[in-house]
Amino acid sequence: MTFYNKLHDNELICLVKKGDDKAFAEVYKRYWGILYRHARRMVKLEEESQDVIQDVFESIWRNRKVLEIKGSLSSYLYSSVRYKVFDLLDKGKVRNNYLEKLGDFVNKGVYTIDHLLIEKELSEQIEKEVGFLPKKMRKVFELSRKEHLNHKEIAEKLSLSDQTVKKQIQKALKILKPKFGIFIWYYIIVKLFL
Amino acid sequence: MDKHQALLKKYLKGECTDEERKLLESWYNQQVQQESLSDDIDYKSLERHIWNKLDVQENRKIKIRYIQWAAAALILVFSAISFYVLLDKNEVDSSRLAQAIVPGSNMAKLSFSDGREIDLDNIADGETVALDHIKIYKNRDGEIVYKVMESDDTEELFSLLETPKGGQYQIELADGTRAWLNAASSIRFPSVFEKQERFVEITGEVYFEVAKDSKRPFRVKTQEQLVEVLGTHFNVNAYHDEPNSVITLLEGAVKVQSFGKDYFLKPNQRMQTNLVNRSSVISEVSAEDAIDWKNGIFQFSDEKVSSIMRKISRWYNVEVVFAENFVDKRMAGSISRYEDVSKVLDMLELTNVVHFQLQGRRIVVMP
Numbered sequence: 001m002t003f004y005n006k007l008h009d010n011e012l013i014c015l016v017k018k019g020d021d022k023a024f025a026e027v028y029k030r031y032w033g034i035l036y037r038h039a040r041r042m043v044k045l046e047e048e049s050q051d052v053i054q055d056v057f058e059s060i061w062r063n064r065k066v067l068e069i070k071g072s073l074s075s076y077l078y079s080s081v082r083y084k085v086f087d088l089l090d091k092g093k094v095r096n097n098y099l100e101k102l103g104d105f106v107n108k109g110v111y112t113i114d115h116l117l118i119e120k121e122l123s124e125q126i127e128k129e130v131g132f133l134p135k136k137m138r139k140v141f142e143l144s145r146k147e148h149l150n151h152k153e154i155a156e157k158l159s160l161s162d163q164t165v166k167k168q169i170q171k172a173l174k175i176l177k178p179k180f181g182i183f184i185w186y187y188i189i190v191k192l193f194l
Numbered sequence: 195m196d197k198h199q200a201l202l203k204k205y206l207k208g209e210c211t212d213e214e215r216k217l218l219e220s221w222y223n224q225q226v227q228q229e230s231l232s233d234d235i236d237y238k239s240l241e242r243h244i245w246n247k248l249d250v251q252e253n254r255k256i257k258i259r260y261i262q263w264a265a266a267a268l269i270l271v272f273s274a275i276s277f278y279v280l281l282d283k284n285e286v287d288s289s290r291l292a293q294a295i296v297p298g299s300n301m302a303k304l305s306f307s308d309g310r311e312i313d314l315d316n317i318a319d320g321e322t323v324a325l326d327h328i329k330i331y332k333n334r335d336g337e338i339v340y341k342v343m344e345s346d347d348t349e350e351l352f353s354l355l356e357t358p359k360g361g362q363y364q365i366e367l368a369d370g371t372r373a374w375l376n377a378a379s380s381i382r383f384p385s386v387f388e389k390q391e392r393f394v395e396i397t398g399e400v401y402f403e404v405a406k407d408s409k410r411p412f413r414v415k416t417q418e419q420l421v422e423v424l425g426t427h428f429n430v431n432a433y434h435d436e437p438n439s440v441i442t443l444l445e446g447a448v449k450v451q452s453f454g455k456d457y458f459l460k461p462n463q464r465m466q467t468n469l470v471n472r473s474s475v476i477s478e479v480s481a482e483d484a485i486d487w488k489n490g491i492f493q494f495s496d497e498k499v500s501s502i503m504r505k506i507s508r509w510y511n512v513e514v515v516f517a518e519n520f521v522d523k524r525m526a527g528s529i530s531r532y533e534d535v536s537k538v539l540d541m542l543e544l545t546n547v548v549h550f551q552l553q554g555r556r557i558v559v560m561p
Contacts, residue, residue, distance in 0.1 A: 004324065011322050021250050023324065028245060033237060036244075041231045050240070054247050061250055082222055083206070090202050098225065099199065105221040106198040115216055121223045134237055 005029075005143055009073040016064050024064075027073070028057055030144050033137045035081050037129035042085045043094050052084040075119055078126050295535040295555065298377050298509045301361030304330070304338070307352040314338060314363070328353070328385050337364040337372075356380040357398075360511035362487075367394075370405035371412060374488045377508040378433070399431040401485050404446075418469060420451040428459075429484045435504060439467045442484035450474075486528070492538065493528045499548050503559060510535045517560040523547045 004012065004026035015023035032053055040049040056077060060067060069076045088094050089102075130141050204210045205218050305311040310325065314332070317323055323330045328351075329341040338355070355375065357363050363375045369392055373381055379398025387393070392412045404412045406425030414421040416432035419439060426446025432439045441450055443459040450457045450465055453472040459465055462481045467474040486493035487505075494502055500522050507514045509531060525545050529538050539550045539557070551558040 007322075007324060007329075011324070014321070015324055018323075020324070024250060025245075028248070029241075032241060032244060036240065037231060037235070038226070040235070041229045042226055050244055050247075053244050057244075057248055061248065082219070086202060086218070086222070087206055090199075090206055101225065102202070102218075102221055103196055103198040105224075106201060106217060115212070115219075118216060118219045118223060122219070125223060125226050132231075132233065137237060 005140065009144065013067070013069060013073050016060065017067055019064065024057075024061055027060070029140055031074070031077055031141075032057070033133050034126055034129040034141065035077060037132060038078075038126045039081055039085060041129075043088055044096060045093070048088055048093055052081060052088070055084055056080045074127075075123060078122050079119070081126075082122065295510050295512055295552075297532050297535070298360035298362055298511065300363055302338075302355055302357045302363035302375065305354045305356070307350075307354075337366065339366040340368055351385040352382055353385060354380060354382045358511070359508050367392075369407060369410075369412075372403045372405075374401040374485075376400070376487050377511075396430060396432065398433050399429070399487070401427075401429040401488050403427045418452065419467065422449045422451070423447070429481075429488075431484070433504070433508075436501070437469060439469055440484070441465045441467075442479065442481050444481040444485070487531065490531050491528050492531055495526045496524050497526070498522050498524055499542075499559065502542070503557070506535065506538060506557070511555070513556040515556060515558050517558055519561055520548075520559055521561055 004022055007015075007023070007026070009027075009030075012023045012027050016027060035056065036049060036053050039052040040046070043049045043052060059080070085094070089098055130138055133141070201210070201214055201218060205215065210218070302314050303311060304314055306325070312323060312325070312330065317330070317332045319332050321332055323332075331339040331341065333339055340353075355363060355365055357375045357377055357379050359378045361377055364372065365375070365381070366372050367383060367387075368385070369387055371392070373394075375381060376399035379396065379400055381394055381396045381400055383394040387410065390410065392407070392410050393415070394413070395415045397416070400414075402412075402414065402423075404423050404425050404427070408424055412423050412425070414423075414430060416430060416439060417434070419432070419441070421428070421430060421441060423446060426448060427444040428446075428448055429442045429444070430439075431441070439452075441448070441459065442464045443461050445461055447461075448459045450459065452465075452467050452474050455474070457465055457474060457476060459476065462478060463476055464479040464481070464484065465474055465476045482489075483493050483495060487509075492502075492505060492509075499520075500516070502525070503514045503516075506512065512535065525542070525547050527541060527545070529541050535557075536552070539552070543549055547561075549560045551560065
């Protein structure tokens with residue numbers, strides 16, 4: 001599985017949507033550690049912290065076909081964990097006096113921060129956990145933040161070659177393609193019977 | 195219920211106003227900064243433990259079931275088509291324009307030696323698909339770019355790219371070599387090329403632009419011949435239904451092994467091998483003509499009608515039959531491959547050498 005770790009988060013999530021379990025395993029490998037640390041920090045209890053992580057990943061896999069992620073995968077995961085923590089808080093399953101503290105905070109009512117800033121703060125908080133992970137796990141995460149050049153490399157390579165004639169052909173093909181669906185069926189049928 | 199508890203419930207139901215949401219979330223951020231965490235976490239066992247609790251099934255079983263359904267559906271479709279075709283035959287339509295036969299387009303199937311398959315039509319332009327350590331990227335022009343990532347497993351995996359009749363495709367192999375497949379053609383290649391050579395097998399017609407690598411020759415095997423190059427542009431036409439195999443060199447140099455003999459080609463030379471008597475002839479040509487198909491045109495220079503009709507049959511996915519009194523003459527001309535077949539036939543008729551009758555997807559060639 002040395003290949004999936006080279007993929008960008010966006011590419012991984014594309015594959016997950018198509019039911020690629022290995023891509024899903026890579027997402028898990030990349031994020032479970034920091035998410036767990038973050039959840040544990042807030043939730044304190046070990047079992048409940050595990051449940052948070054389980055719920056977050058399970059819902060991605062279960063809903064993979066209808067999954068719609070606006071923005072990045074990481075911020076989707078981070079806000080999912082936050083939601084789960086709030087859920088435990090509501091159910092009284094968090095061993096802390098958070099409700100009290102939240103009450104104080106709400107009563108003060110000082111909150112003029114920009115929403116994007118809040119999200120950025122959350123990312124920073126969660127990604128801080130990377131520094132505490134064992135070296136091997138840290139590398140998994142850091143590697144995923146580095147290898148983003150693939151598409152660009154490919155694009156650069158292509159612009160070097162003789163594209164003018166081909167572009168014209170492709171233009172024509174795009175127009176013709178829809179009319180051609182039926183031959184694909186024929187082809188598959190022939191393959192089935194041979 | 196206190197205000198903040200009510201707020202929390204609203205938040206979980208997604209009914210908060212923007213301001214309320216910001217309030218809760220900024221509290222959250224502030225709170226997490228104050229929390230400490232003792233580091234007695236056993237990552238190794240936890241990673242496995244949580245993963246095992248996740249219900250991630252291999253979905254192969256589902257796929258097989260899906261294929262069975264698809265097969266059943268296809269048979270239905272096929273029956274429907276046959277029925278339609280049978281009906282259609284009863285009222286032969288002599289007017290060509292009534293039923294346009296459109297030319298081929300980018301269509302191909304990619305399969306692997308372990309039985310997996312990818313229908314390339316389902317990949318959108320600009321999208322990436324991954325299979326183990328193989329990454330397949332479809333660029334904006336619909337060309338497949340094949341990337342192989344470094345891999346631990348040494349298991350040899352072969353890929354087979356096939357075009358049907360009426361299909362064509364382009365692929366960039368892992369070493370940067372580009373190959374254009376004409377209709378009814380295929381290329382088989384390993385996911386990782388060996389250290390000593392880059393070896394591929396083809397059928398049909400493929401044009402290569404081989405990436406330079408002086409240490410690893412690029413070898414193309416057809417059923418009868420072997421072409422060896424270091425880095426060059428050449429076209430191999432090795433359709434089984436053609437009497438001759440034709441290898442045309444545009445750039446560089448190639449060595450061809452054909453029935454136990456070695457031949458060397460220079461640019462703008464064409465080697466034509468009669469597969470029946472196994473003799474080869476090398477002649478000077480305008481090599482660009484050999485890749486007319488790649489450039490979107492049919493180019494016939496002094497070509498037999500039967501040969502022209504085989505090209506048309508492959509590209510338009512039509513059946514060609516010859517009338518009993520048909521005489522195989524030669525003709526020249528060129529026309530876009532992206533015209534309806536009727537236009538191409540009209541052009542050929544202009545020569546007054548041949549005439550055609552179109553019956554459904556069958557072309558009858560008459561003198």
